[in-house]
Each structure stands twice: as C-alpha cells, then as structure tokens.
Amino acid sequence: MGELTLVQAVNRGLAEAMRADPDVVLLGEDIGVNGGVFRATEGLYKEFGESRVVDTPLSETGIVGAAIGMALYGLKPVAEIQFMDFIYPAFDQIVSELAKFRYRSGGQFPCHVVIRTPYGGGIKGGLYHSQSTEAYFCHTAGLKVVVPSTPSDAKGLLLTAIHDEDPVIFLEPKRIYRAVTGEVPDGDHRVPFGQARLVREGSDVSLFAYGAMVPPTVEAAETLAAEGIHAEVIDPRTLVPLDESAIVASVEKTGRAVIVHEAARFCGLGGEIAALLAEKAFYSLKAPIARVTGYDTPFPYALEHVYLPNAEKIAAAARNAVRAS
Amino acid sequence: MASAESVAQGNSSAGPESSGDLTPEQILAGYRLMVRARATDERCLSLQRQGRIGFYAPLMGQEAAQVGCALAVRPEDWMFPAYRELAVALTRGASLRSILDQLLGNSADLTKGRQMPNHFGFADQHFVTASSPIGTQITQAVGTAMAAQRRKDPIVTVAFFGDGATSSNDFHAGLNFAGVFRTPTIFFCQNNQWAISLPREKQTRSKTLAEKAEAYGFSGVVVDGTDLSVVYRAVRDARARAVAGDGPTLIEAQVYRLGPHSTSDDPKRYRTDAEVAQWKERDPLVRLRGELITAKLLDEATDQKIWDEARAEVVAVFAEAEKVPPMAPDSIFDDVFARPTPRLEEERHEAAGHSQSLGGPHG
Numbered sequence A: 001m002g003e004l005t006l007v008q009a010v011n012r013g014l015a016e017a018m019r020a021d022p023d024v025v026l027l028g029e030d031i032g033v034n035g036g037v038f039r040a041t042e043g044l045y046k047e048f049g050e051s052r053v054v055d056t057p058l059s060e061t062g063i064v065g066a067a068i069g070m071a072l073y074g075l076k077p078v079a080e081i082q083f084m085d086f087i088y089p090a091f092d093q094i095v096s097e098l099a100k101f102r103y104r105s106g107g108q109f110p111c112h113v114v115i116r117t118p119y120g121g122g123i124k125g126g127l128y129h130s131q132s133t134e135a136y137f138c139h140t141a142g143l144k145v146v147v148p149s150t151p152s153d154a155k156g157l158l159l160t161a162i163h164d165e166d167p168v169i170f171l172e173p174k175r176i177y178r179a180v181t182g183e184v185p186d187g188d189h190r191v192p193f194g195q196a197r198l199v200r201e202g203s204d205v206s207l208f209a210y211g212a213m214v215p216p217t218v219e220a221a222e223t224l225a226a227e228g229i230h231a232e233v234i235d236p237r238t239l240v241p242l243d244e245s246a247i248v249a250s251v252e253k254t255g256r257a258v259i260v261h262e263a264a265r266f267c268g269l270g271g272e273i274a275a276l277l278a279e280k281a282f283y284s285l286k287a288p289i290a291r292v293t294g295y296d297t298p299f300p301y302a303l304e305h306v307y308l309p310n311a312e313k314i315a316a317a318a319r320n321a322v323r324a325s
Numbered sequence B: 001m002a003s004a005e006s007v008a009q010g011n012s013s014a015g016p017e018s019s020g021d022l023t024p025e026q027i028l029a030g031y032r033l034m035v036r037a038r039a040t041d042e043r044c045l046s047l048q049r050q051g052r053i054g055f056y057a058p059l060m061g062q063e064a065a066q067v068g069c070a071l072a073v074r075p076e077d078w079m080f081p082a083y084r085e086l087a088v089a090l091t092r093g094a095s096l097r098s099i100l101d102q103l104l105g106n107s108a109d110l111t112k113g114r115q116m117p118n119h120f121g122f123a124d125q126h127f128v129t130a131s132s133p134i135g136t137q138i139t140q141a142v143g144t145a146m147a148a149q150r151r152k153d154p155i156v157t158v159a160f161f162g163d164g165a166t167s168s169n170d171f172h173a174g175l176n177f178a179g180v181f182r183t184p185t186i187f188f189c190q191n192n193q194w195a196i197s198l199p200r201e202k203q204t205r206s207k208t209l210a211e212k213a214e215a216y217g218f219s220g221v222v223v224d225g226t227d228l229s230v231v232y233r234a235v236r237d238a239r240a241r242a243v244a245g246d247g248p249t250l251i252e253a254q255v256y257r258l259g260p261h262s263t264s265d266d267p268k269r270y271r272t273d274a275e276v277a278q279w280k281e282r283d284p285l286v287r288l289r290g291e292l293i294t295a296k297l298l299d300e301a302t303d304q305k306i307w308d309e310a311r312a313e314v315v316a317v318f319a320e321a322e323k324v325p326p327m328a329p330d331s332i333f334d335d336v337f338a339r340p341t342p343r344l345e346e347e348r349h350e351a352a353g354h355s356q357s358l359g360g361p362h363g
Helices: A006-020 A044-048 A060-072 A088-104 A134-138 A151-163 A211-226 A244-254 A269-280 A311-323 B004-009 B024-049 B063-072 B086-092 B096-104 B136-151 B169-181 B212-216 B228-243 B273-280 B284-294 B300-322 B329-333 B342-352
Strands: A002-005 A024-028 A053-055 A076-080 A114-119 A144-146 A168-173 A181-184 A197-200 A205-209 A231-235 A238-240 A257-264 A290-294 B078-080 B157-162 B185-191 B219-224 B249-254
Touching (some): A002 A006, A002 A151, A006 A181, A024 A060, A088 A134, A114 A151, A144 A151, A151 A168, A151 A181, A168 A211, A205 A244, A205 A311, A257 A269, A269 A290, A290 A311, B024 B096, B024 B228, B024 B300, B063 B086, B063 B157, B063 B185, B063 B228, B078 B136, B086 B096, B096 B300, B136 B157, B169 B185, B185 B228, B219 B228, B228 B249, B284 B300, B329 B342
Parallel strands (some): A024 A053, A024 A076, A205 A231, A205 A257, A257 A290, B157 B185, B219 B249
Antiparallel strands (some): A002 A181, A144 A238
16 A cells, blocks of 8 residues: 555556566557656556557547557557547547447457546636536447546556456546545456445435545535535446436435536436436435536636536535525 | 469469468359349349349459458458458358348348348457448557457458548548557458549549558558459468557559449449449459450359359349248347336337337338
C-alpha cells in the first residue's frame, strides 16, 4: 500500500500490467519520451522501450485503428487519446469498428482495446479541453465505459480493463488527477466492472455521481448531514455495465434521487438513470428525481464555474427532494 | 501488357527479390478461381433480383487483381478486405458455401447474419471481417503489421481498398503510420475508376493514386490490374520487401468495375455505355483465357467445362445454403460482449415475449 495521486495510480497500473504481460503495449501522442502531457506514462518509455511505449503521429484515427489491428493480432494495446475533446477523429474507428468487431464477425474477431483519455472540466480548459461526452460511448453497443474517482479505483479498474475481453473506454477525471490522494493496494488489485461503490451511507436521499463529481457530492453530503439530512452517495464507477441493482436498491431505501454529472443534461447519463428509476423504483419514489449537471451549452472557458455542478447546487437539489415529501 | 508467352513462361526480368513466377499450373488454377468468382457474381446478381438474397456488390472486372494478389501472399499473412473481395476470399481457401451462407445470413453463416451480404470474414484464412465504412481497415492493417513487428513474425498485412478510399481519413493516417514505423504492409488499391458515381479524375488532382506513397516515404507502383501475372509479381515483390524490413508498398491495380457499385445502384445515371464497352474489351477473364489458349494451356472445350462446372457449383451450393434454417432470434444478443451484461439478458427475455419478432423476417 502507498499514498498515490490518481494519475500516479494510473501510471502504477500501467507499469504493473506491462511488467506482467509483454503483450501489453501503449500508443499515443507524447506518451513516450515526454511521459504524456499529464505524465500518466512517466518513466514507462525508459523502462519498456519504444516498441512498447509508442509515440505516434498526431492522428487519433491512426492511434485507434492501429490499436485495433494490434488487438486483432493478440496484443493488449492501451491507447491514450490526449484529451477526450480530441477523440472525434477516432469516432468512426471506435463506434463503427472497435465496438462492433466481435459482433459483426460472429465472435471470430474479438477486439480488446483499452482507450484511456482524460476528460472533464474545472481546469480552465475551455471548449476543447473540458468536455465530458461519455454518453456518446455509453450509447454505442459493444463498448464498456469506465470512470474512476479514487486512486485505488483508478488502478483497480484499469487492471480489470486491461485484462477484460471487450473494448473499454477508460475516462480519467483530469481535474482530480492530483487533487485526490489515497491508499492504493500493491500488486494485481482489480476492481470488478458493474459494481457500484457505496461512498457514503445514508437514508434520506441518494446522490449518484462519478468521476470528478464525486468530491463535490461528498462535500454536499457533509453539509446536508450538518442539517440532519442523511445522504447516501453512490459512485457507479462503470457506466457500462451499469450497476442498476445498486442504484435501484438505494432509491428503494431513500425514496429520493439526485443524479450528478458534469456532462450536459439533455440525453446525458442522468436521463438514463432517471428512466431506470422510473421503470424499476417508481413506487419507492417520494419526490421528483433531480439532475444536477452541466448546462446544455458548449463548455465555457471564463465562466466554467457557472457551468459546472458544485456542492452548493448538489445540496440544494437534495434539500428540495427531501422537502418535497 | 504481358504477352501470352510471358504469362506462360514467366517474366525473366523480375527483380532480385523474386521468388519465382506463377507456374502454368498456378495460372490455370488462377483462371479457374476467376471463373468461379465471375460465375458467383452473375448468379448472385440474379438471385438478388429474384429477392432470394437482399443485396450484392459484384466484383466483375477485378478478378485478376484479387486472385493475383491473393496468390502472392501466404496463409500466415493477414488480409484486411473491403466488401468487394470475394475472389480474395475464394483464393485464400474460404469455401463458396461459407460465402453463400453469409449472403443469406443463415444459421451456418460464420458472421451469424449480423451484416449485409459481402461483409464476410474468415478467421481461419486470416481474412478479417469487412465493414461498410470506407478506409477504416487501412489503419487496422497497419496496426496488425506493427504487432507482427513486435513479435518478430515474418508476415505481411494487406489492406484492400478502392480508389474512393484514397480520399478517406484512414488512408492518410494508415499510410503515414506505415511510413513512420516501416510496417510490413501492402496497400492494395484496386482503382476501379468509380467511387459509386464519382469518377477517378474528380477524386484527386494527383496523376496516379500510387504516387501518393512518395509523400509518405515509400514506393508506390501502378500495375495493370487486369493482368494476373503482372499483379502477382508486384505483390510478390512488395511482400519480399516487407518481410525483409524494407517497409510498405502502395500498389495501384488499375481495373474497371464492370458492374454496378451494388444492386442498389444504376450506373447508367453517371457513366456511358461506350466507356463500359471499352473496358469490357479488357475484361480480365477474356484476356487470360485468350492468353492461355494461345499458350496451349487451355482449349475451348476445357474452358467450356470450367465455366459449366463453376456455374453448376454456384447453383448447387446455393440450393444447399438456402435449406439452412435462419439464425435463432435471440442470437442478436450474443457477441455484443464476451459475456452478456444483465441488461442484455433482460432484453433477451423481453424479446422472447414478442411472437411477431420471433416469426422471422416476414413474421
């Protein structure tokens, strides 16, 4: 065990996976000599060499297309897309190719690629270094979508992703790359997909949050506790597969739900969770489901604090839910 | 263009990396494959009009290019086809039955009825299941070549695509990566002159497609794609360079799409009968047949027999394939992931409750 930041935990997970399995290779922009623009791959080029930590030309479709070809041949490529905002040149490769290879070949050509990419706002990144567009990928059959919020989960989910058999979009909340630290188990620590993490137990209202939205949600829960409102905080950790039973069970207990994400509201994951609760926990609901999310605007630069959810907005939504019944 | 003699006797001017030309027996075998592909094309266009298959994309005019290329690579090499590479599949050893099962999407289809006709794939033949988006297989072929480099396996990968794909993102990205990493990749472009309705001259200002390779730091060659032996030699040499560590090659095989883009297309809307007639004079089957007869490797009677057998084979094999039952309705939930998620199991259960969707395509 040791205290690590989230980005250090990612680095640790990559290094351990590469030491354990020579088929694990990394490719992406500036990940080799430079160690990645966020230093997620620091030291790996030196340890594993240029044939396993591949600095590629600046082409996301090239990176993902090449990673697919490597995976078809039996390697375990982990591709880095420098910012999620730049993933779109590879969108065709991800949604038309990677997501569908196993299916379209009738199982003849499974294609296991992990795509790591920093996502989310709060770092003064403006329109093109801040977005949180997980819903595009959640909407595509055949992709698993993973978002850690703690160093321990970052390593544990990454190792599960690398050892999985399916394509994984691994979203790293860059706002908390260094803002959170925590104990990270040594060795082959794996966190299973499809199992939500109970961050904080409570009985009055369920708060669902993932990635960089977990810390402000916990802060909101602490504020609420001081007011006598006991909020439960649940981090789904994997958006696909989603731990639907944990979400439903929590609302069956509390009767109230607030869903938090920094992605825009319309057609965001919050809509899916709200629909799930309407379908499967309707008779437990004591108050309307609330969403605290990014607004339906492009991600602003100077006023990103206006756009982003924060503890104040989350606590207000929870109070409303509790007062509604 | 090679003379009949040079086809029969081989080209003595082949480069130093030459590992021999096609033998007369191989050329004759190549001709039989070309005839089988043409017979399949003719029959499938008719089957589509009869409503017995849903769609078809013919390759007629491209047989020599496909067979010549596929004869020049080895079983351990990896093919990344587009959706028109039926003759490559046949040459690799995929069975006609397996191809026709895919056109029907029946329960014997290796791809489980998941895709439109022509999008087949055969893992045993290292023939990667094709998709419809244009050019996406190009970067993938480069990635597989990078993986082979890492494992020090002396293989090549072949990306098949048409002239249309040279305008795609992945053409640029793939050739650029291949140049940078010197991958053992053959970019096999069948320039059939038309990207559906867009003629070659409106696709790029470049004089040839092959010359684009220069910008990526490797060589590109233009070959007559209607000549089996010429294509064979070009691919053989490109393969030798690739496994020797000398990097990729772009081969532009000039051919002509004698048929429509697909059964959904009417080429009369955009090209003249005169143009088609001109290219029909260069039909690769007519050409090779003439050369074989001149070289006395084939006579009229044997040729007729080859055609009769090929046509009879398609009819007989299709009749067998047509008897195969459809895929089980709940199979649509398989292979989304290695193991279905709880949500998919729930949806499988939900679908089972609807008899109309269980009643087959006309249910």
